[in-house]
Amino acid sequence: MKKFDVSILSVAVLLTGLAVLGVYQANEADRDPVLVKAGDTSITQYQLYDEMKSMYGKQMIHELVAQSLISQEAKVQNVTVTKEEIDKEIASMKEQAGSEEAFQNYLQSMGMTEQKLREKLTVLMTRDKLLDKAFPVTDEQIKKYYEENKQHMGSPAPELEKVREQIKTFLTDQNRSENYNDWLNQIQQTHKVEWYDPSLDDPAQPVAG
Structure with a gap:
């Protein structure tokens, strides 16, 4: 099965876990329920939360910030993704998976539902529309790429117009x-963006997406 663009999707389960545990920790500060007993050792919910935060917290918060920024910028620029566009992408993914069952198995392996996938795809496709608007491929780029690479396109090389769309997609x-x-x-x-927990901010690392 094709590996999809799931940089945001791949952490969906951890995001959910951190959110749930964070809310629980805030509301039940005087409790620390035991989740597992291993011999004479107890592993509590707060231990799990702290471990997840230390290992994945920075990545998770940067993912959430990126999603929020993309959504806000899309509103400013009046950029939207339609239901029809999402349906088309889902249909393509199902076709690549080979069957509805294989597609659902893929979602299950990611810890996701189709509805959650649609929400994440909306973010990814909105991001791509914003980037395409900010950095459109120019005709000069296409011609330059063609001239620099046509010797690798076969002998004789195809005419530019026959490979224009492929080049544009690549660029x-x-x-x-x-x-x-x-x-x-x-x-x-x-x-x-303001960071209220300095341990989660990393000035050297751009907000992830």
Whole structure:
């Protein structure tokens, strides 16, 4: 099965776990229920939360910040993803999986439902639309790429118009990848992200996406 763009999706279960445990910790500060007993050792809910936070907390909070920034910037720029676009992407994923059963097994292995996948895809596709708007592929880029790489496209090389769309798709992905971190840092400044827990902020690391 094709490996999808799931940089945000892959941590869905941990995100949920951290959120639930965090709420529980805030509301039940005087309790620390035992989750597992291993011999004479008890493993409590707070121990699990603290371990998850220390291992994944920084990544999780950066993921959540990225999602929030993307959503806010989309509203500013009036960028939306339609239900039809999501349906088309889901249909493509099901086709790549080979069957509905294989697709559902994939979701189960990710700890996700189809509804949650739709929500995450909305974020990813919104992000891509914003990046494409900020860094569109130009005709000059396409021509330059063609001239620099046509010797690798066969002999004789195909005419530019026959490979234009393939080149544009490649350059679109390249533009997104190369510009994402700088772009996200810019909108982070625009929307004034404030960190109230310094242990979760990492100035050397761009907000993840």
